[in-house]
Amino acid sequence: MNNSGREYIADKDSALLQYLYEILAGQSRTSIKAYLTHARITVNGQSTTAFDHPVRKGDRISILEKGMIMKKRGGEKETRVKIVFEDAWLIVADKRSGVLSMSTGAEGEVTAYSLLSDYVKRMYGRNSRIFIVHRIDRETSGLIIFAKDERTKMKLQENWNESVLERKYCAILEGRPHEAAGTIHSWLKENPKSLKVSSSPVDNGGKEATTHYRTVSSGEHFSLADFELETGRKHQIRVHASLIGCPVTGDRRYGAKENPMGRIALHARSIKFRHPVTGKIMSFDTGLPNAFKAVMKEDSCNK
Structure with a gap:
């Protein structure tokens, strides 16, 4: 069980309210109903307020925390x-x-x-x-x-460099990278007045940064790309994407002209690390956000 935005996996078919009564047996029925009334319950990621919403075995039930x-x-x-x-x-x-x-x-x-x-x-x-x-x-x-x-x-x-085994991001870029995959290496330095990060091919007193990228797909105007970090510098992917001529969409600070999502289209998709206490390898992946899928689908239809 994920005790969080608490998450549970249903072990049988049931009506939602009845299922909540069973898994939250220590709470009052009034407080459990309030979770539904205030739209704090999701079934497989979809919000519902219906007491009789069907729950199937294997469904993912989440209780979102207030705030x-x-x-x-x-x-x-x-x-x-x-x-x-x-x-x-x-x-x-x-x-x-x-x-x-x-x-x-x-x-x-x-x-x-x-x-x-x-x-x-x-x-x-x-x-x-x-x-x-x-x-x-x-x-x-x-x-x-x-x-x-x-x-x-x-x-x-x-022990960050030894503990973190993998960090991957996905981004929607303007245009299509000339090379479908590659490595970007430079020194990054932040301007304290503008807060913009500049890049230099040689050591300029900034922080060394290395990013690996791979183009996943391309449409008429945009490309979906995966990025893997060797270092974790401020604005690293945003600056490095701009260096290859394909800024992250929505990122006007680093040269983007298009903003199909109304935000900078950059998502920290996955991380893999060694647990600092148990030593177990932990791996998490959110998958590609639906908004990213929608932009790329529409862009591909325009080709």
Whole structure:
């Protein structure tokens, strides 16, 4: 069971409310009904408020934590942060685009850190804490790791290069890379005034960065590409995509002219690492987001 945005796999056919009564036997029936009334239940990723929604054996039932949900225009609801894994030491979460990993000082701003911090306090007591292990840009969606204690955080951070075996992103690029696959290597340096990251082919006092990419498919205007990081520098993929003449769509800072998704089309899709406490190899993959699929499908139809 994923005790999170808590997730359960149904072991039999049932009506949804009856199934919730069984798996949440320690809670009052009124509070369980409130999960449905407030649209905090999803079945296989789809929100429902119907008490009699059919549940089939093998269905994935998720209970979204309060505050991790936000309303979009038209009343539709969207998850800000979804917990995909949790144990005694770690939380692996899937962050949506537009949510900061951690506050930059703006009072009251909702971040992945603040949402998960509230979550652990509600679940385990007011003294419970979380610690951010690494960050992804506000504009980037996808997987991010938090620790439940400082020792676990430090162990992961201090052994990051040895512990993290694989990090993959997917992106929609403008145009088509001249080479279908390759490696981009440069030194990246942030301008403290503009906050824009510049790239140099030689050491300019910046941070060395290496990115591997592979074109998955191409349409008339856009290409879907996978990126694998050897290093994790700020804006690394965004800058390196621009270097090969194919900026990430929506990324006007680094040269994009098109914005088919209304956001920067970059997603931290998968991560594979050695658990800092158990030593077990942990692997998580969100799959390709539906919005990415929709853009590429439409672009392919225009060819």
